[in-house]
Amino acid sequence: MENNVYELQFALNTFYFLVMGALVMWMAAGFAMLEAGLVRAKNTTEILTKNVALYAVACTMYLICGYQLMYGGGWFLSGVDTVANLDVAATLAQNAENGFDGDAVYAGASDFFFQVVFVATAMSIVSGAVAERMRLWAFLAFAVVMTGFIYPIEGAWTWGGATVFGMYELSYSDYAGSGIVHLAGATAALAGVLLLGPRKGKYTAGGIQPIPGANLPLATLGTFILWVGWFGFNGGSTLKLGGIAVANEVAYVFLNTNAAAAGGLIAALITARLMFGKADLTMALNGALAGLVAITAEPADPTALLATVIGAIGGVLVVLSIVTLDRLKIDDPVGAISVHGVVGIWGIFAVLLSDAEATFMGQLIGCLTIFVWVFVASLIVWGILKAVMGIRVSEEEEYEGVDLGECGLEAYPEFVRT
């Protein structure tokens, strides 16, 4: 009888990872739609291609070497039980040894599945920031290194518990990855954007020129899809479900995730209204995402009200950051660096507001470690790519639209421009 309960617990935890992982995979669609909506029509096909391709690259590189570097899961997933070699009896014994309240036991494949979609999320943050002027294949080459190497290494130091090049250990708290995933992605994006330069005509003698997105319905759809997917991102990071306390924790994580997004959106909308006199939809969308990023490092412990406030602060920060980056002539068409980087850092420190065990130094050192590693490694890779193949499209291609030059396809071929 007891064995049956353990088997059910195993099944439930495995099922939980799989469903939450599928929700996070859905975030890939969210990013794709958000970015497709915020770029111009002539660059839409290319950004969609980047998004679908980076997802596939992330899945493959993490399978080949990333999972091994991050968790020791075996090169080419050699350490993951297959259908053929799963030892049911041994697994059951392990579960019994841990006991009902101990560490969860679940299918290794479900753990990989849940982890791999996080890699894809981190990578897809980069595609928005470099949109409309980066060469597709240079981007994909970077994706290979980021997903196979850069992200897994810092993931190993944080979630994987490894020492940082044997020098020190981190005591860094990051439930679902404000720093490990979001700051990391934004940092890689920042390195790329600095080497890439702004879009032509963005910063002129006349000031900051707006380059409006082609499809705000898609951008909004993308944001809502990301919002839903985030329930998997944060909810799944509880890592187990079978038990009263942990199920309650999962429920509260969903609640806080939702509350923070709502707080972020409202705060961003109001901030935009106060600063610009208009209700800028794109700021509201970025605000919701900022709220989500802000709560990601600790979505379980805060009260719902605190979660809303944490999200709201993220929403204010993101608007200020977007405007500031533009003033610094750092061109970020979708606000990725602001949403995931600036607010990712806020999320890392917001942990201190509700987690009694986290320390300021622990968070600071973790944040700096992630930032320095990803920034330097990315800068090197982008630098090499820039020297070897060039990362920016030609001026003429940029003018005509990267869809034609890189993809040979228009996204909206029947729309005639007057």
Added chain:
Amino acid sequence: MKMITAVIKPFKLDDVREALAAVGAQGVTVTEVKGFGRQKGHTELYRGAEYVVDFLPKVKLEVAVAEGMLDAAVEAIISAAATGKIGDGKVFISDLDEVIRIRTRETGDEAV
């Protein structure tokens, strides 16, 4: 034969079309255009950056008419398109050297 080209406010298109049909004008070609005359543009905002939109959406109509129908057609367009507010548009009248119906090869007034 004359070619009447009129640039009007987009929401007036249906009214103008009906007015032209009422005076007997058989066909019309319509394009969506942007433009301005003395009507100023407006300021828009995108993520904190302001920009002035000079060009306003308009609709351009082109109607070919026989000389005898010119005055009636022009009057129909003007009455239907006017709102009294700035930006109502303009009518341009030019000479038409020849008109040919593609299906039947009719020319001149029969083709209009």
